[in-house]
Amino acid sequence: MPDQIPWEDIDAEIRPLVALLNKVPGITTLQSCAGHNLDEEAYVSFTADAPALARVLAAIPEGGIQGGYRENRPWVQHGIVTVHPHATHGVVYALRIWGIPLWAQREAIAAVERRLR
Numbered sequence: 001m002p003d004q005i006p007w008e009d010i011d012a013e014i015r016p017l018v019a020l021l022n023k024v025p026g027i028t029t030l031q032s033c034a035g036h037n038l039d040e041e042a043y044v045s046f047t048a049d050a051p052a053l054a055r056v057l058a059a060i061p062e063g064g065i066q067g068g069y070r071e072n073r074p075w076v077q078h079g080i081v082t083v084h085p086h087a088t089h090g091v092v093y094a095l096r097i098w099g100i101p102l103w104a105q106r107e108a109i110a111a112v113e114r115r116l117r
Contacts, residue, residue, distance in 0.1 A: 005029075014042055017109055020116040021095075026052030030092060035105060041098035042109055047089050056095060057081060059115035061108070076100055077108040 010018055011034035021027050026049035035042040048056065060079040067076035077099035086092040097112065099105030 011036075013106065014044065014109065017095075017113050017116075018044055020113055021046055021056070024048075024052050024055055024116065027056070030089070034109075035098070035102075038100060038102065041096050042105060043094050043096045045084075045092050045094040047091070048093055053081075053093060055116070056093070059112045060095075061111055061115075066108075073101075075104040077104045079108055079112060 005018070005022065007015060010032055013034035014032050018029050018032050021029050021044055027046050028048075029044055029046045032044040033040070033042060046056075060081070064080060065076065065078040067074065069075070077097070079095070079097045082094045082096060084092045084094065095112070097105060097108045099108045
């Protein structure tokens with residue numbers, strides 16, 4: 001339940017995404033990390049029924065991987081949902097968002113947040 005989430009323990013950069021996911025009927029978030037180094041992806045793991053999972057999948061930018069140049073510097077970002085068997089929850093999904101440089105990751109997180117609103 002969202003009112004039982006220890007918000008102070010969630011990375012500030014991913015807190016709004018966790019809050020939005022918990023507002024989607026059928027989703028319960030389990031773990032998250034904002035990714036703090038260049039090679040780390042941000043993720044939120046969650047359980048979901050089929051309609052809720054479809055909403056998350058629709059929030060990922062089309063094509064999954066995007067990139068280009070900004071001020072003559074390359075950037076790349078992607079978002080995916082992975083599926084994992086879990087002893088307690090049956091199936092756990094993980095929304096994984098990655099970007100280089102780090103600002104590209106933060107922009108990708110913001111894009112998913114916009115689509116979930």
